[in-house]
Amino acid sequence: MSAHPDGPGSVGSTLELITESDGATGHPAPSPSDSPGADLRDTHAAFNASRLAMAVIDRRGLVVTANRALGSLLGTEPEKLICEPASELVGLxxxxxxxxxxxxxxxGRDVPLRCTRRLCHPDGHSVWTEITVAPVPVPGDRRLLLSVTDISERRNLQSRLRHLQMHDPVTRLPNRTLFFERLAAALDTASGRAPASAGPRQDRRRVGLCYLDLDGFKAVNDTLGHRIGDRLLAAVAQRLTHCAERVAGYPDAPPLVARLGGDEFALLVEDSEGTEQLCELAASVLAVLQQPFDLGGQRLSVSASIGVVERPAAGTSTMALMQAADTTLYWAKADGKGRWALFDPERNAHRVTRQALSSTLRPAIDRGEFLLEYQPLVGLDDGTVSGVEALVRWQHPEFGVLGPNRFIGLAEENGAIVQLGRWVLETACRQARRWQLDRPDAPITVSVNVAVRQVWDSDLVADVAAILERTGLPPELLQLELTESAVMGSAGRPLQALQSLSEMGVGIAIDDFGTGYSNLAYLSRLPVSVLKLDGSFVRGFSSAEHPNPADEMIVEALVELAHRLGLTVTAECVESAEQATRLRRIGCDTGQGWFYSRPVPPERIPALLTGA
Structure with a gap:
């Protein structure tokens, strides 16, 4: 034991100390017949014969001695490892x-080091290992024991299990879990949360996504069965993979193709070159999917809708990117399917605003955020105000005063139009009753727009009767306006409601007449008293820059037809004296538009009645 404790070649002292320590730890001392030299030789033999790769290293990190298992693992003789830095041998x-x-x-830290490393053998193959470095359990000995365990088989099993967990069994593509893992990693790298080795371009990296859905796939499952449906999904996956691999611009790192579930797929471009590249990818995907699929004699044709999103990776999030992709996919389907749509921030802002308005419509009615303005209906012969049209406005606390074009469609979609329509009808009737009481010698008619859904989803006749009774307004001073598409061809409940209202004395007007494809012969059988010509005719035939004689002829014919049927005609969107003059010459009865007055609050109407 004369060798320096940290010097190479002194393994004997270390092993000897391990042997001698048995007495110090309470084990029986060896009998005289037990030779210390024999124990040392046995320990040397056990060290060298062990299947566990081991080495003793000194406090400088140099190998003192190594066994044959470690030499075999590293592809060299154990003696050649002596004095080599352990950190370089096993990648510490x-x-x-x-x-x-x-x-x-x-x-001298007592806590052992444990880590996993992939070591390369000189013959080319690699080995996954678990490495442990711990102090030799002998008092006074400053050496360390390095052990290297081959965990390749366990690692391969884990890898196979992970592959099964991260891939779709039908298409063999990466599944939703792996897709989101890769997407999160791409965004983390760009956000600076990745190691510095990510490269200098990480702050400028862009990410792109094509999110696609097969059009009509449910019908395939329902009619041909899930077996054919699964075969179709597998065939689609093959085409998407082939398309991703051959698209120009991705020679080294093709897009990740994943199945997110059902008939939804995604192509993730983790280092996009720009929007044009993503659009080219989407167009290529549509092209390859348009070719028929031959599934064991079953020939199928499918199409897909694709949402395309491309943006700087830094500053975005997984949720934001997927929300944008989902929205854009919806646009592609809404625009007709079988196409791709690119994310548009302005269009998305409009969608978000639309959704916000839709979700707050009903509470806004309860909070009293709506008001009515009135636009006069003026006789073209004498210029007197014979009636007004009630126009609803929304005093939105965030977006300001909104016209009906911003929310009436939403109200019809979500059913709030019934509640809103009742409020408009009662408010307008109550106001018209006040005007009647103030000017009993010159009563005016109030015209209120009614959506067709109000006829179907409520008892419109009962609502009108109840409101007229509560407000005291005579039925002949109320006119209900329905669009041409809602009135023409009406049958069943809508026609019965119109007839009941007409018998009650309420006037019925067809709004925006001339914009639909109506059966004019049906007009004579409807309980209608007024036609309101769409403003496009008025603008067309009186345009000074681009006059259209055909529009004037059409208006003249419609006016003559209406008069023969005993109907009066109101022209909308009258904006100039020239238009008013030509409409009067043609024979229109009433005009409405900015030439006479913009929509005004109810307190302004009395002044218009007196011509003040």
Whole structure:
């Protein structure tokens, strides 16, 4: 034991100390017949014969001695490992964390170092290992024991299990879990949360996504069965993979193709070159999917809708990117399917606003955020105000005063139009009753727009009767306006409601007449008293820059037809004296538009009645 404890070649002293320590730990002392030299030789033999790769290293991190198993694992003779730095042999200096932990153990830290490393054998194959560095359990000995366990088989099993967990069994594509893992990693790299080795371009990286859905796939499952449906999904996956691999611009890193579930797929471009590249990818995908599929004699044709999103990776999130992709996919389907749509921030802002308005419509009615303005209906012969049209406005606390074009369609979609329509009808009737009481010698008619859904989803006749009774307004001073598409061809409940209202004395007007494809012969059988010509005719035939004689002829014919049927005609959107003059000459009865007055609050109407 004369060798320096940290010097190479002194393994005998270390092993001897391990042997001698048996007495110090309470084990029986060896009998005289037990030779210490024999124990030492046995220990040497066990060390060299062990299947566990081991080495003794000193506090400088150099190998003192190594066994045959370690030499075999590293593809060299054990003697050649002596005095070699352990950190280089087994890769303990490849990352800062492990390098620092190894340094702490060399300095005497009692907590052992454990890590996993992939070691390369000189013959080319690699081995996954678990490495442990711990102090030799002998008092006074400053050496360390390095052990290297081959975990390749366990690692391969884990890898196979992970592959099964991360891939779709039908298409063999990466599944939703792996897709989101890759997407999150791409965004983390761009956000600076990745190692510095990510490269100087990470702050400028862009990410792109094509999110696609097969059009009508449910019909395939329902009619041909899930077996054919699964075969179709597998065939689609093959085409998407082939398309991703051959699209120009991705020679080194083709897009990740994943199945997100059902008939939804995604192509993730983790280092996009720009929007044009993503659009080209989407167009290529549509082209390859348009070719018929031959599934064991079953020939199928499918199409897909694709939402395309491309943006800087830094500053975005997984949720934001997927929400944009989902929205854009919806646009592609709404625009006719079988196409791709590119995310448009302005269009998305409009959609978000639309959704916000839709969700707050009903509460806004309860909070009293709506008001009515009135636009006069003026006789073209004498210029007197014979009636007004009630126009609803929304005093939105965030978006200001909104016209009906911003929310009436939403109200019809979500059913709030019934509640809103009742409020408009009662408010207008109550106001018209006040005007009647103030000017009993010159009563005016109030015209109220009614959506067709109000006829179907409520008892419009009962509502009108109840409101007229509550307000005291005579039925002949109320006119209900329905669009041409809602009135023409009415049958069943709508026609019965119109007839009941007409018998009650309420006037019925067809709004925007001339914009639909009506059966004019049906007009004579409807309980209608007024036709309101769409403003496009008025603008067309009186345009000074581009006059259209055909529009004037059409208006003249419609006016003559209406008069023969005993109907009066109101022209909308009258904006000039020239228009008013020509409409009067043609024979229109009433005009409405900015030439006479913009929509005004109810207190302004009395002044218009007196011509003040």
């Amino acid at each position: 200096g490849h990352d800062c964390h492990t390098r620092d932990a190894f340094g702490e153990v060399l300095k």
